[in-house]
Amino acid sequence: MTSTIVVPDHVSFVDDAEALQRAVQGWGTNEKGIISILGHRTAAQRQHIRLAYHELYQEDLVKRLESELSGDFEKAVYRWILDPADRDAVLANVAIKKLVNPDYHVVLEIACIRSPEELLAVRRxxxxxxxxxxxxxxxxxTTGDIRKLLVALVTAFRYTGEEINARLAKSEAGILHDAIKDKELNHEEVIRIVSTRSKAQVMATFNCYRDDQGTSITKKLLGEGDDHGTEFSKALRTAIRCLNDSKKYFEKVLRNAVKRVGTDEDALTRVIVTRAEKDLKDIKEYYYKRNSVPLEQAVAKDTSGDYKAFLLTLLGKED
Amino acid sequence: MTSTIVVPDHVSFVDDAEALQRAVQGWGTNEKGIISILGHRTAAQRQHIRLAYHELYQEDLVKRLESELSGDFEKAVYRWILDPADRDAVLANVAIKKLVNPDYHVVLEIACIRSPEELLAVRRxxxxxxxxxxxxxxxxxTTGDIRKLLVALVTAFRYTGEEINARLAKSEAGILHDAIKDKELNHEEVIRIVSTRSKAQVMATFNCYRDDQGTSITKKLLGEGDDHGTEFSKALRTAIRCLNDSKKYFEKVLRNAVKRVGTDEDALTRVIVTRAEKDLKDIKEYYYKRNSVPLEQAVAKDTSGDYKAFLLTLLGKED
Known part of the structure; x- marks a missing residue:
């Protein structure tokens, strides 16, 4: 666990609920007060606070915050306060519904980065x-090949053991190689390998691929803006990157989110909120190594107000 | 619950374990003793007995029984004593491994008849x-269309609510009708509908199909020994029958198992062992209605010895 949030030793859920009530009641909302509490509580603590608040005030804290806050700050607080599996369900639903202008990243992230048990919790x-x-x-x-890939990935319940079958890795690296060579990325064997094998096994297969071909499969796929639709090859590449090295993947999502002229707040919020209690410290390191700028600094430069204060708190800034 | 087994009011797991030990020790095995205990215990009780036996004798009761018994009787006792999810895992594995001479029934039964939570337990x-x-x-x-269908069905985690979207049922009944008409049973939409919708929804769709076409979808599929491989259409039909009316489906499996010249002991054992504590009483009723012969009588005629005694015990015969 390389969590970034700073949590006090002693937490009273009732005190927190009362303080949050003071922060939202009357004219004007005390956003700083909200950040100073919720930004320093774990997922389990936030659920306890939500329960305590409901018992004290017969009102859902989440609904109340939604009505008091607005914009990117509201969105970030809303995503943060939800139970992680429920949050992923919301993220997936929002992403699926906008699949007209397709953005499969969110669904792929949830399917390929969450543990099998976590993915199951999201499905529930x-x-x-x-x-x-x-x-x-x-x-x-969805339709066609993208549907095949996405459905196979979201329904997977992978084996989590560390055992590797080296011969199988070698033979399946060959299958992947042939598929890329023949420009048959949508081949059912590719989807089978990527969606059913354990993470350890599929990573062994990617390593075999690199050993045999002298280049990584993701680099190879980059070259394939091909007959079978770049959309599928992009989605496949994202899935492989998520399976292979999720921290590196998230570093790049963050880099793209802040380097654009208009910041991609959705991506920024999503990565920080979903990874803060998981591996955001490591992702920060990756970010610094790659960009020579601390992530906090990049975030501070691209955001403002309460939204900025909240993200920086989740990134580990002491108040 | 319409279980057929007869369970005494008071059960002592230690007494049972000791009695089983007496039945298997020394020269010759007391098969009647084994049946009189295990044939009258629920799945939870059998697990307790297995634990008690292990504590008393530092030996796995399942392994010991395997070494003492033989033939169809051994197979039936082995399947019976396992925890239901574990038993399904074994049944699925045996069926998958003999897919050279394909028999997809077992996998389809497990995928389409078990509840979503039960299927999940089997996957674990x-x-x-x-x-x-x-x-x-x-x-x-597996490969090709059969693979697509089977993988989609075994990975499903269907919604279990009773709500039905009537408009959706109507439109998806139309999609199924078009696919059958165009002889495109392997169409991805067919697999999507059958594998992802809730049971209530998919049954509503089949009912719509019947209302619109004047005949059931399974009858319609029977006519399709077609271009796209009878194997796929058979598997699809089995899946639909399992989803639609599992008791009727099992009645027919039993009918086929006993009506053949050589009895199909695997099927007979499987249905009786897996349904005894679920709905075997109902299946018996279906059987009697359809064949004018009690199931017990048909089983007694086609089996013999300890195997026969054990199946009849599971069917509810008092000792």
Whole structure:
């Protein structure tokens, strides 16, 4: 665990609920007060605070915050306060619904980076929230090869053992190589390998590929703006990057989010909120190594106000 | 619950373990003793007995029984004594491995008849036992359209709510009709509908199909020994029958198992062992209605010895 958030030794859920109530009541909201509490509590603590708040005030804290806050700050607080599986369900649903102008990143991240048990929890949360299954919605909003890939990935329940079958890795690296060579990325064998093998096994396969071909599979796929639709090859490449090295993947998402003329707040919020309690410290290191600028500095430069203060708190800034 | 087994009011796991030990020790095995205990215990009780036996004798009861018993009786006792999810994992694995001479029934039954949570438990048990995921093995042992269908079904985690979207049922019944008409059963939309929708929804769709076409989808599929491979259309039909009316489906499996010249002991054992504590009483009723012969009588006629005694016990015969 390389969490970035700073959590006090002693936390009283009732005190927190009361302080949050003071922060949202009356005219004007005390955003700083909200940040100083929620920005320093773990996922489990935030759920306890939400329960305590409900018991004290017969009101859902999440709904109240939604009505008091606005803009990117509201979105970030909303995503932060939700239970992680429920948050992923919301992120996936929002992403699926805008698949007209396709952005498969979010679904791919959830499917390929969360652990098998976490992904399962997301599928449960999705059903509880939307009364449909995640795969049902993904399938209904996509078609063709992209559908095959996405549905296979979101329904996977991979084996988590560390055992590797080296011979299998070698033979499946060959299958991947042939598919890329023949420009048959959409081949069912490619989807089978990427979506059903354990992470350890699929990483061994990618390593074999690199050893045999002298270049990584993701580099090779970059060269393939090809007959079978760049969209599929892009999605496949994202899936492989997520499986292979999620920290490196997130570093790049952050880099792209801040380097654009208009900052991509959705991506920025998503990565910081979903990784703060997981591996954001490592991602910060990757970011600094790659960009020679601390992530906090890049974020501070591109954001403002309460939104900025909140993200910096999640990044580990002491108040 | 319409279980057929007869369970005494008071059960002592230690007494049972001791009695089983007496039944297996020394020369010759007391098969009647084994049946009189295990044939009258629920799945949870059998697990307790297995634990008690291990504590008393530092030996796995399952392994000991395997070494003492033989033939169809051994197979039936072995399947019966396992935890249901673990048993399904074994059944699936045996079926997958013989996919050279394909028999997809077992995998389809598990995928389409077990509840979503039960199917999930099977996937966990499969990993614990075989160090690979169920979908990984299914995918590795199949190809083409059959693979697409089977993998989609075993990875499903369907929504279990009773809500039905009538408009959706109507439109998806139309999609199924078009696919059958155009002889495109392997169409991705067919697989999507059958594998991702909730059972309530998919049944509503089949009902719409029947209302619109004047005949059931399974009857329609029977007519399709077609260009796209009878194997796929058979598997699809089995999946639909399992989703639609599993008791009727099992009645027919039993009917086929006993009506053949050589009895199909594997099927007979499988249905009786897996349904005894679920809905075997109902299946017996279906059987009697359809064949005018009680299932017990048909089983007694086609089997013999300890195997016969054991199946009849599971069917509810009092000792």
């Amino acid at each position: 949360a999705y059903q509880a929230r939307y009364k449909r299954s995640l795969e049902e919605d993904v399938a209904a909003h | 048990a499969y990993q614990a036992r075989y160090k690979r995921s169920l979908e990984e093995d299914v995918a590795a042992h």
